Amino acid sequence: MTAPFTSLADFRSLCAALSTPDKAAIAGATARNAQLTKPQGALGRLEDLAIWYAGWRADPRPAIRAPQVIIFAGNHGVCAQGVSAFPPEVTVQMVANFEHGGAAINQLSKAAGARMDVHALSLATPTADFTLAPAMTESELLDALQKGWSAVDPPADLLVTGEMGIGNTTSAAALAAALFGGTGADWAGRGTGVDDAGLARKVAAVDAGLALHDPRDPLEALRCLGGREIAAMAGAMAAARALRIPVILDGFICSAAAGVLHRLNPAGLDHAVAGHLSLEGAHQRLLDALGKQPLLSLGLRLGEGSGAALAITILQGAVACHSGMATFAEAGVSDA
Numbered sequence: 001m002t003a004p005f006t007s008l009a010d011f012r013s014l015c016a017a018l019s020t021p022d023k024a025a026i027a028g029a030t031a032r033n034a035q036l037t038k039p040q041g042a043l044g045r046l047e048d049l050a051i052w053y054a055g056w057r058a059d060p061r062p063a064i065r066a067p068q069v070i071i072f073a074g075n076h077g078v079c080a081q082g083v084s085a086f087p088p089e090v091t092v093q094m095v096a097n098f099e100h101g102g103a104a105i106n107q108l109s110k111a112a113g114a115r116m117d118v119h120a121l122s123l124a125t126p127t128a129d130f131t132l133a134p135a136m137t138e139s140e141l142l143d144a145l146q147k148g149w150s151a152v153d154p155p156a157d158l159l160v161t162g163e164m165g166i167g168n169t170t171s172a173a174a175l176a177a178a179l180f181g182g183t184g185a186d187w188a189g190r191g192t193g194v195d196d197a198g199l200a201r202k203v204a205a206v207d208a209g210l211a212l213h214d215p216r217d218p219l220e221a222l223r224c225l226g227g228r229e230i231a232a233m234a235g236a237m238a239a240a241r242a243l244r245i246p247v248i249l250d251g252f253i254c255s256a257a258a259g260v261l262h263r264l265n266p267a268g269l270d271h272a273v274a275g276h277l278s279l280e281g282a283h284q285r286l287l288d289a290l291g292k293q294p295l296l297s298l299g300l301r302l303g304e305g306s307g308a309a310l311a312i313t314i315l316q317g318a319v320a321c322h323s324g325m326a327t328f329a330e331a332g333v334s335d336a
């Protein structure tokens with residue numbers, strides 16, 4: 001789907017005027033939930049998830065038939081600061097691995113019955129090192145937002161955005177600090193597994209980026225400190241909102257991208273749930289800032305959309321119970 005914006009100002013306007021869930025579908029789903037053959041509330045959070053999903057799909061008895069996982073890949077100039085345990089070549093190598101079906105996300109997407117797409121974004125041209133210059137120009141940011149938007153398949157009924165980009169936990173930490181306050185020490189974590197000296201370099205890189213730029217505006221923060229794959233995730237999540245496709249957030253990097261939409265509009269993530277709590281140090285802090293409770297906490301620290309892809313099956317379970325269970329009247333089970 002072609003992106004309906006040709007400037008950052010247009011994107012900002014789209015994010016200011018967002019779709020809302022369908023009230024009649026929420027009312028219908030709430031009424032149905034109360035009649036299903038179980039004690040009231042016995043399916044816990046699954047019940048809320050099903051009603052939330054029904055509202056966004058404008059259908060009181062919805063189904064999940066076409067989940068889409070999209071992986072965006074980008075390279076980061078800030079790798080020159082020694083912020084990752086792995087070299088930047090791994091980004092393009094992992095893209096090939098995704099294309100051949102060999103990565104964790106391939107297996108998790110398959111297990112969830114999701115279609116998986118991979119978009120490599122100008123890997124031969126890393127972003128600028130944000131400790132020295134803005135990571136992206138305005139036109140590079142616009143291009144990444146548009147590519148993210150266009151990657152969403154309109155008939156999809158659930159979206160996961162994942163990423164691959166060596167160095168991107170540093171970029172995400174800087175973006176989170178710019179969006180929500182705090183310093184490098186608050187937001188930098190161990191990513192692919194840096195040692196104490198590597199963590200100190202990450203903290204210093206984030207603090208240098210915050211000192212160099214004036215990223216009080218969320219899109220300017222994304223431009224100066226983000227990366228192409230992070231911007232594309234934000235663009236895809238915004239497209240999902242326009243298409244009323246619910247979103248499952250992944251780990252730290254995806255949540256930082258989501259933070260841009262949250263700062264552009266406090267209701268900007270109402271169509272999203274947090275799939276999991278990543279082991280990356282500041283993910284809990286970031287989810288708190290977004291007001292989201294994770295569905296899973298399995299000690300994952302991978303990215304790629306892996307935790308969110310696992311959570312697809314939770315949402316499928318919620319919606320299958322909601323739409324497929326019998327009511328007390330249908331089953332002839334005595335009501336309380």
Ligand SMILES: Cc1cc2ncn([C@H]3O[C@H](COP(=O)(O)O)[C@@H](O)[C@H]3O)c2cc1C
Pocket residue numbers: 083084085086090094163164165166167168169170190191192193194302303304
């Ligand atoms: C083989 C491999 C596969 C990955 N899949 C996701 N990531 C994750 O690690 C990177 C972020 O960590 P940092 O900021 O420390 O570089 C991202 O690419 C993220 O998706 C991977 C990393 C590696 C090495």
Ligand SMILES: O=C(O)c1cccnc1
Pocket residue numbers: 169190191192250251252253254278279280283301302303304
């Ligand atoms: O939470 C994440 O997204 C994450 C954590 C560590 C490394 N890569 C990604």
